[in-house]
Amino acid sequence: MSKEIEGALRQAPYLQDVATSSVRTFAGVGRTHHHRKGTYLCHQGDPAPDVFLLLDGRVEISSIASNGTRVLHATVDEPQFIGELAVLGDQPRTASVLALEDTTVWVVPADVFVDFLTKEPNAGRAVLRALARQVHASESFVDDLLFLDLKGRVAKRLLQFATPSLDDLPEDGTPIPVVTHADLASMCGGSRENVTRVLSEFQRRGLIGRDGRRFVLKKVPGLAKLAGL
Secondary structure (H helix, E strand, C coil): CHHHHHHHHHHCHHHCCCCHHHHHHHHCCCEEEEECCCCEEECCCCCCCEEEEEEECCEEEEEECCCCCEEEEEEECCCCEECHHHHHHCCCCCCEEEECCCEEEEEEEHHHHHHHHHHCHHHHHHHHHHHHHHHHHHHHHHHHHHHCCHHHHHHHHHHHHHCCCCCCCCCCCEECCCCCHHHHHHHHCCCHHHHHHHHHHHHHCCCEEEECCEEEECCHHHHHHHCCC
């Protein structure tokens, strides 16, 4: 298991420029937890005594807005730190994390995680870059609400599911992770009914297709045009 943890840490975005010896030492200070499908790793508002690293499985990160609306933030299915925002801000959990399938995570105490970032400047800078991207994404979402109609917002979100940067668009035929109409609606600032109508129109126009439960991006240039890219 230690080799598996070390390998997952090496894949995590924050640690890709950290020396192997430091990653190996860090891997030895955490512990693994197993969560069955449908159970929560943590709930919004809980204390944040530790940080998770996804080793295996798939989790959903969501929160409840002040008006009671559920907001889906992300679905994670590859090695990535989860819950670090609350730890770095010394505040309660800002979102809930639900296991969508049987999931294994590596858990490290908050103070150990922060101490590691302090001692490893490359990791610290990577975290700052990630936080800056989150701020930029929030600002971009506000701009989208102001300047894109719902079709444009849905098209943009579908593309974002398939690429880490919209400067490098995916190829035609790229499938995206499974997402429900309700979750897509919460990401796009629209109602589930209206988003369902938009998706049906996209399918009629051949912009997207289906492969089982997944959507497939069939005409990326058309989606990009709707998204104002």
